Amino acid sequence: MRGVETSQLLKGVLDLAVLAVLHDDDAYGYAIVRRLREAGIEDVGDASVYGTLRRLFQAGCLASYVKPSDEGPNRKYYAINDTGRDQLAIGAKEWRTFVNNIDHLLPEEVAA
Amino acid sequence: MSSATMTIDDRVAEFAAAVGEHFADLPEAERDELLADLEQHLKELAADAPDAFEAEMGDPAAYAAELRAGAGLDQHVDQPGRIGRWGIAARDRVRSVLDHPRMEPVHEFVPMLRPAWWIVRAWAPLVVLGMLTEGAWNWSRHLIIPGRHLLGLLALAVAIGLSARAGLRGEDEGRIWRAVAVIGGIAAVIVLWSALFVSPRETVFVETFMADPFGEQPGLLTHPDGEGITNLYVYDANGELLRDVFVYDGAGRAVEVGAYADEWYGIESDVRIDADGRVVGNLYPLTQYVRDGEGALVLRDVPEVSIPRLSGTEQPAPPPDIAEEPATTTSVVEERVEEPSPPSSVAVEVPQPTRPPGQVIPD
Numbered sequence: 001m002r003g004v005e006t007s008q009l010l011k012g013v014l015d016l017a018v019l020a021v022l023h024d025d026d027a028y029g030y031a032i033v034r035r036l037r038e039a040g041i042e043d044v045g046d047a048s049v050y051g052t053l054r055r056l057f058q059a060g061c062l063a064s065y066v067k068p069s070d071e072g073p074n075r076k077y078y079a080i081n082d083t084g085r086d087q088l089a090i091g092a093k094e095w096r097t098f099v100n101n102i103d104h105l106l107p108e109e110v111a112a
Numbered sequence: 113m114s115s116a117t118m119t120i121d122d123r124v125a126e127f128a129a130a131v132g133e134h135f136a137d138l139p140e141a142e143r144d145e146l147l148a149d150l151e152q153h154l155k156e157l158a159a160d161a162p163d164a165f166e167a168e169m170g171d172p173a174a175y176a177a178e179l180r181a182g183a184g185l186d187q188h189v190d191q192p193g194r195i196g197r198w199g200i201a202a203r204d205r206v207r208s209v210l211d212h213p214r215m216e217p218v219h220e221f222v223p224m225l226r227p228a229w230w231i232v233r234a235w236a237p238l239v240v241l242g243m244l245t246e247g248a249w250n251w252s253r254h255l256i257i258p259g260r261h262l263l264g265l266l267a268l269a270v271a272i273g274l275s276a277r278a279g280l281r282g283e284d285e286g287r288i289w290r291a292v293a294v295i296g297g298i299a300a301v302i303v304l305w306s307a308l309f310v311s312p313r314e315t316v317f318v319e320t321f322m323a324d325p326f327g328e329q330p331g332l333l334t335h336p337d338g339e340g341i342t343n344l345y346v347y348d349a350n351g352e353l354l355r356d357v358f359v360y361d362g363a364g365r366a367v368e369v370g371a372y373a374d375e376w377y378g379i380e381s382d383v384r385i386d387a388d389g390r391v392v393g394n395l396y397p398l399t400q401y402v403r404d405g406e407g408a409l410v411l412r413d414v415p416e417v418s419i420p421r422l423s424g425t426e427q428p429a430p431p432p433d434i435a436e437e438p439a440t441t442t443s444v445v446e447e448r449v450e451e452p453s454p455p456s457s458v459a460v461e462v463p464q465p466t467r468p469p470g471q472v473i474p475d
Binding site for chain 1 (some may be wrong): 146149150152153155156159160161162168174175177178179180181182183184185250313
């Protein structure tokens with residue numbers, strides 16, 4: 001299951017993934033993309049992550065601040081706040097329930 | 113910084129602007145903020161990973177679409193409310209049916225019907241308006257049948273203009289035209305639905321209504337003073353109420369009051385039919401019912417009348433005399449006659465029945 005279907009799956013949980021990355025540490029846009037890719041979510045596009053950041057920020061889940069860089073442009077960092085942590089907790093719980101349910105649904109020989 | 117970095121900055125600005133073109137639907141302030149923020153983000157990206165920048169920044173349209181999806185910006189920035197979402201879901205469902213390959217012939221055919229639909233959509237609200245204002249506003253009926261009066265034609269022309277304008281509106285054009293289209297569509301559905309499903313009795317009403325849109329009580333037999341005639345009671349010269357009498361006018365046409373009286377006065381009449389199953393409307397007096405105080409149907413009373421005494425006749429007049437004076441022996445006395453009056457215009461002088469009485473069967 002590659003391509004469109006994987007990216008469709010991903011869209012539903014990108015919020016959760018981005019919140020999880022920021023839960024570890026504050027980060028700027030492209031750094032988050034890199035962290036997601038390092039974590040194995042390679043299909044993720046820069047535009048998707050950037051859009052998700054904007055939406056989470058507008059929903060009040062994130063704070064942001066600009067940090068000067070030694071070389072290159074200033075960087076806009078995002079930080080998770082209490083609302084974001086609540087969302088992360090809720091999302092994580094939903095995700096585990098969902099994965100669990102799907103696991104039970106899948107035939108044994110495929111689920112391995 | 114080297115000139116190479118400058119070049120990348122220029123390209124970032126160029127790409128951001130190209131992406132920004134796909135956000136034309138956003139309010140200007142929000143769009144400006146988005147573009148500034150995006151440019152900042154892309155600069156970070158270009159500085160971090162120039163190679164990745166080349167890879168990510170392929171197609172501005174694709175980038176914009178992905179950004180939209182991530183940011184939850186569907187076609188418009190303001191999220192639709194519950195009804196809006198319901199509408200979108202319904203629209204998507206309809207579209208999924210329409211997009212089926214088998215529907216292709218329909219796709220070719222339907223656009224040809226659009227102008228017709230625009231006219232229906234223009235006319236229907238006028239019908240609804242005419243019905244709603246009926247009675248309150250004398251001209252209302254001209255909206256329903258626009259052909260009879262300039263005002264109705266004018267209103268229809270304006271409505272068709274608005275409807276067509278709404279039909280030709282652009283994808284991004286304002287809500288007003290969409291509202292015009294929706295209102296017209298709803299009215300059309302109402303009108304078409306009532307045209308298909310109203311009971312025949314109501315249809316009779318609409319037909320008489322169309323027959324004379326100018327009169328206050330169209331299709332009713334009336335006295336010269338405007339009072340309606342709801343039944344005919346025929347008495348002979350001896351004051352005997354005659355039953356089952358056919359009444360025709362001077363041209364031999366059946367004189368009928370029943371269907372119209374029913375609608376206007378809340379009087380219900382028994383329907384008589386002939387041997388062929390046709391309604392016989394001119395057999396008098398009609399057996400009628402009215403509603404009592406509690407809304408129950410009760411038999412309508414025969415009105416009290418005072419039969420005039422004819423000059424030069426004995427009282428009571430013997431039958432042979434009646435036979436000798438045919439011109440005056442039969443008079444039609446309408447209900448509620450308070451003073452003696454000569455036979456009215458509905459008197460039958462030379463009956464030429466078009467329906468043999470023998471064929472009448474009671475209801």
